Amino acid sequence: MEHPAHTPLLVLVGFMGAGKTTVGRLLAQQLHCPFHDLDVEIERVHGAIPKLFETYGESGFRAIEHHAADQLLPRLPRPAVLSLGGGAFLQPANRDLIRQHGGVTIFLDAPWEVVFARVRHTGEHRPLARDPAALRRLFDLRRPLYLEADHTFSSAEHDPANLLTSLVRLAEELGARGQHRATL
Ligand code: S3P
Numbered sequence: 426m427e428h429p430a431h432t433p434l435l436v437l438v439g440f441m442g443a444g445k446t447t448v449g450r451l452l453a454q455q456l457h458c459p460f461h462d463l464d465v466e467i468e469r470v471h472g473a474i475p476k477l478f479e480t481y482g483e484s485g486f487r488a489i490e491h492h493a494a495d496q497l498l499p500r501l502p503r504p505a506v507l508s509l510g511g512g513a514f515l516q517p518a519n520r521d522l523i524r525q526h527g528g529v530t531i532f533l534d535a536p537w538e539v540v541f542a543r544v545r546h547t548g549e550h551r552p553l554a555r556d557p558a559a560l561r562r563l564f565d566l567r568r569p570l571y572l573e574a575d576h577t578f579s580s581a582e583h584d585p586a587n588l589l590t591s592l593v594r595l596a597e598e599l600g601a602r603g604q605h606r607a608t609l
Pocket of ligand 1: 439440441442445464474509510511512513550551552553
């Protein structure tokens with residue numbers, strides 16, 4: 426499906442607990458465009474993520490995740506906001522897909538202390554957040570890769586108002602203001 430260059434697909438990436446889903450939903454509201462969450466799509470089609478990790482291991486989950494992205498990306502209207510699970514952007518095949526569909530990647534950069542406070546008790550839903558030491562190693566390993574996103578914004582504050590303002594400004598620079606955006 427062809428999309429005009431002025432109607433962006435904004436793809437939020439970053440570590441677990443960086444605020445991708447919360448901020449993504451708010452951003453889509455402000456832009457009057459649809460919000461999609463790849464994890465929600467995966468769970469809708471394949472069932473609960475912890476169960477997928479249990480049954481197929483992480484590599485099996487990554488294959489399902491890629492398949493879900495491959496199915497979802499061509500169907501997204503423009504503009505749209507898409508939030509990815511924390512590991513999705515690190516897979517080269519997913520990056521290729523995003524590029525192929527003209528997605529603009531935005532890294533929500535939250536410090537370790539912030540993400541740890543947010544995810545430390547969510548191990549039941551986030552298999553990779555169960556072991557704090559392993560989680561910290563993952564954080565350090567992944568951060569340089571997230572920094573390869575097209576844009577980086579700090580996501581450290583409790584109140585995402587400032588972050589949202591910056592994201593709306595970026596979206597408008599990229600051309601997201603349009604028929605979907607009724608008010609400022
Ligand atoms: C993962 C993050 C999770 C989910 C899965 C794997 C990761 O999404 O996709 O548990 O590898 O960081 P969130 O980033 O939304 O928690």
